[in-house]
Amino acid sequence: MTGRGTLRVYLGAAPGVGKTVAMLDEGHRRRERGTDVVVAFVETHGRPHTAARVAGLEVVARRTITYRGTRLPELDLTAVLARRPEVALVDELAHTNVPGSEHEKRWQDIERLLEAGIDVISTVNVQHLASLNDVVEAITGVPQRETVPDAVVRAAEQVELVDMTPQALRRRMSHGNVYRPDKVDAALANYFRHGNLTALRELALLWLADSVEDGLQRYRDQHGIDATWETRERIVVALTGGPEGETLIRRAARIAARVAGGDLLAVHIVRSDGLAGASLADLERQRLLVESLGGSYHSVAGEDVAAAVLGFARAKNATQIVIGASRRHPVVAGLGGPGTGMTITRLSGAIDVHVVGHDFVGKGRRLPVPSHGLTARRRLAGVLTAVALLALLVPGCAVVRDDLGFGTELLLFLLVVVIVSLVGGFYPALGTALAAGLLLNYYFVEPTHRLTISEPENAFALVAFVVIAVLVSRVVDSAARRSSEATRSNAEAETLAALAGSVLRGEEALPALLTRVQETFAMRSVALLRREDDAPASDGGRRAASPSGTRGTWSYVAGIGVDPCLRPDDADAEAAVGDGLMLVLAGRTLAAADQRLLAAFAGQVALAYRQRELAAAAAAAAPLAAADRMRAALLNAVSHDLRTPIAAAKAAVSSLRSREVRWSEADRGELLETAEDSLDRLTALVTNLLDLSRVQAGVLPIGLAAVGVDDVVGHALDAGGVGPDTGRVVVDVPGGLPEVTADAGLLERVVANLVENALRYSPPGAPVRIAASTHADTVELRIADAGPGIPEQDRDRVFAPFQRREDHATPHSAGVGLGLAIARGFTDAMSGTLSLEDTPGGGLTAVVALPVALPGRQRGGSVPSVPSVPDQAPHNRA
Structure with missing residues (x-):
């Protein structure tokens, strides 16, 4: 069975350092040694020196894939697998294959070759490593869309750095050995600046050093080497x-x-x-x-x-x-x-x-003493238990003394010590052990009723009794302390887990933290204070100036509970949060054991406070960012849509004033018409921009009165020259509709903009339909087109200014995407609504809903506040 092939990668800091040449030279060396080597894919980029290195090596023909009408060459994986060489040279490890290839990435093709037992030699630049892609973009300003996972390169048996100084690489570029002469100057002034190349070279060296370190650690683990190798400090x-x-x-x-x-x-x-x-x-x-x-x-x-x-x-x-x-x-x-x-x-x-050395040397504990794992009440109960049990045991043992041996008496008194240690801890048990030793000596050791011992055996037994009693008491006290610490640690863990859960559930971090502090420590109030010397109090914040001799002046940041403290001196407990902040608690004095949990809360409060400050800064910056977006959009609009009618009008007027050309009356009329249309477009555009600015600033003058919808629709169509007689608009507005409360001028502008928008996207021959009807206490005006419509998920976002649904849908249309934005702003200003819905049979319907006028409504009624228009959205039909 054929084993897995090996991968060797030549890593470069930038294009042109010689990775492909190094790969081809290695192929020649192996071929000369008798190895079966083929060039599976090499990209020469038109460099003659690289192309010359291919000569003498067998080249596997590339596969050609047609994509969007273009024939593109790719690695023929099937042909290489069928050829089955010992070594395949595959350039550009991070390359993205043309759609239609067997794999999405070339490194996946290489993985197939390795699985087939073929050794592969490849190349990659540091900017294509996934972990460094964003770093390289930040340095060079050039995004790299083709990346390869770092793990693929780290898994290579050999990674060799092809290094070249920035000066040498720039000389190579100047000589035309990397790019064509017409691209050299631009490359040297941008991506291939000396500083960029130095930074990329350092990234490549550091990445390779980390890769080598990983390999060294694997070697040490495989060979069980624990000794320190001083390869790096x-x-x-x-x-x-x-x-x-x-x-x-x-x-x-x-x-x-x-x-x-x-x-x-x-x-x-x-x-x-x-x-x-x-x-x-x-x-x-x-x-x-x-x-x-x-x-x-x-x-x-x-x-x-x-x-x-x-x-x-x-x-x-x-x-x-x-x-x-x-x-x-x-x-x-x-x-x-x-x-x-x-x-x-x-x-x-x-x-x-x-x-x-440090300032705390030798300032630790003096002697290890048993910690008080039990409460004072428990220790007092232990003392009372000892007195009661000894008072009962001594007379009882005296009564049956003749039936009991001295060993039995020792065990009974030892049992009393153990019971006391379980109830009261170490110190009561220690006292009980000493008292028990004296009582045994006085009442039960010959000679009785004297604190003397005649038998050495009895003396040894008493000493052993006291020692055993003390050791048992110590063990019991330690167990009680550990149990108490475990219980407290469990409670702390549950408290912090509940805190984390409250934050993850979306509760505001700082109030949630302060509430948890109050609940955990059963406090009357909890407050976060900030020293005024470090930062001024926020507007509306409470301040308290401490008298002389206290710790400065503090401002109130946040709090929970009744009568929160305004100074640390007034608090029952406090914890420094950092950055001039102090967490103060009022209600009771905290035990020392609670201070550690409070310190943990203080650390979380510091993080929550910083998070809130960052959120406030981000919120303050949001209007500025929105203004910047609006300004950029306005500049984009001015750069094209405002300049076009000005240029057309100027050209027409300049032509008319020219004395070199004698214009016919028809030509003169056409030029005048062009100038007039351009100026009309310019006037409409400037009017829309001014209206939009008034809407967003909330200073749009509004005169509300009872208005007839049919009259407004007629005036809007007449002003736009698209009345019913033109056949482009079909109107179905009954004359008996109730009047609506609106500003006649603004409503006319709304209708005109919506009709203009509908006409722009309706196909030729399909008229725009206008209908009106009553619904409850509103009148709905519907303007329907038969155009492409808008997806439902985009309808709430199409009212942003400077956005059009499809810039190239109407080549001769003008405008900067303000129609729907202004229509929405005007409608909202009149306390109406503007929404979009599907037209039956296809298209889009704009629905304007306005309230029915109350009887006796007069012109000049109250002016509602003008809502702002959204800043930006990805689509708009206007």
């Missing part, structure tokens, strides 16, 4: 979540910056049980700092911190580790033996370890 900084983290990160970043291509990796080791005591807020700030410095943040679970850090460093092939000097107190360090830092240093091997 990688600095791992170990974070505890403590306050010294930022100092360590900045020091590691400076070390990484001293070497070219240095990588910064931050790692935090969390206990596998998830009960780490690190501050979530501090870790979040440190993560953001690492990423802002160009590094990456990692979280690894493990009980042995030193082993976990070293394992991570070796897995990443790190060369240096940065750790902080121990925060343990010297007393603790002396009793506890070597710490994590010393262990990492001792076991690091070839990895260099930097121990960085």
